[in-house]
Amino acid sequence: MYENIKILKGKRKGPTSIIIGGIHGNETCGVNAVKKIFSTLKIDAGKVIIAFGNPKAIIKKLRFVESNLNRLFRPSKQLSKKEKSSYEYSRMLFLKKYLKQSDFLLDIHASFTPKSRRFIICENNANKIIKYLPFNLVVNGFDAVQPGGTDYHMNKIGKIGICVECGYKDDPKSNFIAEKAIKNFLIATKNIVGNKIQKLQKKIKIYKLYKSKSNIFSLSKKFNDFEIIKKGQKIGIDGNREIRAGKKSIILFAQNTQKIGEEAFLLGEKIK
Numbered sequence: 343m344y345e346n347i348k349i350l351k352g353k354r355k356g357p358t359s360i361i362i363g364g365i366h367g368n369e370t371c372g373v374n375a376v377k378k379i380f381s382t383l384k385i386d387a388g389k390v391i392i393a394f395g396n397p398k399a400i401i402k403k404l405r406f407v408e409s410n411l412n413r414l415f416r417p418s419k420q421l422s423k424k425e426k427s428s429y430e431y432s433r434m435l436f437l438k439k440y441l442k443q444s445d446f447l448l449d450i451h452a453s454f455t456p457k458s459r460r461f462i463i464c465e466n467n468a469n470k471i472i473k474y475l476p477f478n479l480v481v482n483g484f485d486a487v488q489p490g491g492t493d494y495h496m497n498k499i500g501k502i503g504i505c506v507e508c509g510y511k512d513d514p515k516s517n518f519i520a521e522k523a524i525k526n527f528l529i530a531t532k533n534i535v536g537n538k539i540q541k542l543q544k545k546i547k548i549y550k551l552y553k554s555k556s557n558i559f560s561l562s563k564k565f566n567d568f569e570i571i572k573k574g575q576k577i578g579i580d581g582n583r584e585i586r587a588g589k590k591s592i593i594l595f596a597q598n599t600q601k602i603g604e605e606a607f608l609l610g611e612k613i614k
């Protein structure tokens with residue numbers, strides 16, 4: 343069933359929105375929420391496309407099978423041979439056809455760190471939609487430092503791409519958040535009729551993605567997502583080099599790595 347796409351049509355004219363869960367196969371809240379709306383969602387206007395991101399990874403409960411699907415929506419000349427021969431590359435091409443038909447995207451994710459907060463990933467073009475989503479934290483800047491996701495692709499072709507991180511992937515509450523995010527998103531896009539409630543949201547802008555420069559990068563401690571890092575604070579050791587923060591920052595998605603060029607952590611700062 344995960345290969346299937348569902349297209350709903352409303353009685354009135356309206357925009358086309360696409361909802362995707364399971365771009366990362368082990369982030370179950372998005373998969374569960376999409377499964378649920380697959381058979382139950384009714385819309386009032388426009389068109390809504392419902393899709394599962396990475397069917398093979400969903401079945402195997404893995405982040406991906408051969409290549410991280412959420413980095414493959416970059417220009418093809420930037421992708422490696424390995425990436426271009428992967429199962430996920432063909433899936434990316436398949437999903438692109440549906441993104442092209444859509445005005446708005448909601449892509450549902452979850453975090454692998456137990457204490458993670460829930461947040462939205464988007465750029466400023468999404469402001470009129472995201473203020474109605476059930477999240478009080480918004481992170482901008484990913485398109486510049488970590489391109490290649492579905493949202494990046496949408497923004498690049500002049501549409502509006504929004505990713506939501508619904509909390510820790512094994513927290514049952516993430517399922518509820520994912521469902522609420524879908525409903526509020528479709529109200530904001532006017533595909534369904536409902537009450538809009540505006541959320542107060544804090545904004546953070548990511549300014550740096552650190553990729554390891556040696557075969558062993560190890561963090562100086564376990565960092566929670568959005569933990570504050572002081573200027574000069576040691577973040578980790580890359581080979582035999584100490585890596586420190588150049589300014590007061592927040593840290594995100596920090597992990598030890600065992601290969602050169604792996605994503606080790608992101609740094610951001612608060613913006614107004």
Ligand SMILES: [Zn+2]
Pocket residue numbers: 365366369451452
């Ligand atoms: Zn994800």
